[in-house]
Amino acid sequence: MTTYAVKEDRERLQGAGMDGYLVKPVQISELERTMDRYRGQ
Numbered sequence: 001m002t003t004y005a006v007k008e009d010r011e012r013l014q015g016a017g018m019d020g021y022l023v024k025p026v027q028i029s030e031l032e033r034t035m036d037r038y039r040g041q
Contacts, residue, residue: 020037
């Protein structure tokens with residue numbers, strides 16, 4: 001989770017090995033989708 005919402009930051013963080021990316025304020029639907037992806041649903 002990050003407060004950075006710039007495309008370049010997302011690419012940099014994912015390039016550093018982050019598996020997911022959520023921007024604050026977090027939308028519940030986004031959080032649920034991200035969690036489902038890692039739970040294998």
